[in-house]
Amino acid sequence: MRTSPSVAERLDAAVELLADGATPSVAAAASRLAGDERRLVDAADRLRRATPAPPLAPRFEAALGARLAGMTVRDPRGWALRHPGRLIVGGAVGSAVGVGVTAYAVWRTTRRPSAASRLLHR
């Protein structure tokens, strides 16, 4: 069973209405706030009017934006570590390259010298 909303809940609802552009009288009436509680809605409305968004210096905003952009240069380790699949593929490619290089080195050292090479070193 739902109990009736507390004063704090009704005041929050009135604040929500003020933020949507309602006048203090409408917000208070809709939230069933009267007397001393109505005074709080008036205070909330005055506070809302007294606290506009302060202007942000364009130079600061641009400088911080540039700094953040500088931090977004891609780190290959981070790229791989964020997704386990990438790590597996990276490891498989690395292993394949290693096996290939080793096989080539073995082949180079064990192959029979060509006839031209034998003639050259005779």
Added chain:
Amino acid sequence: MTREPRPRGDTGPGGDPDLEDVRAAQGDRAAFAILYRRYVDRVYGYAFYLLGDHHDAEDATERTFLAALAAIDGFRDTGASFRSWLFRIAHNQVANALRSRGRRRDDSLDRVLEPVSSTDPAAEVTAADDARHVRAALATLADDRRQVLILRFVDGLSAREIADVLGRSEGAVRVLQHRALRDLAERLAATDDPPRAV
């Protein structure tokens, strides 16, 4: 001073609206730029209203985004929105800044938040005076109460998101907001010249 309705903090039934961009940034960090552009002014606003100084707010904003980019791969969709996650980082950076400067309160908000031009200069001056008065009262609140009000009113976070940022329950945040507004109303009533009728 007029003000447009703020974007709502509620992430809605569709879940975290930033999730797709967060996943893109996790795959390719260059995509973090979208999230940066979306939130840099709001993170800065949070830091500015709590620290009361442009330079300190810029430092905290820079540290927040550098930390967020470094940790973006660790973000998981476990119920808390990306916005809550980001503001939690900002909250920690602001807390560090407050600690490092010995909890000095700065009253420079009034020097930098100039009223916008208006077709009714007299009304504009009255509104600017009232705004200064309200901000001065806000600055006297306890830190946790100020934090809740700034996250709610400056950054448009929902009670649930603020709960994620501050590590409290949603109900506790609503109670804290109630107490904070009650404190603010009392301070305003004590210092208002004539009784106000809104």
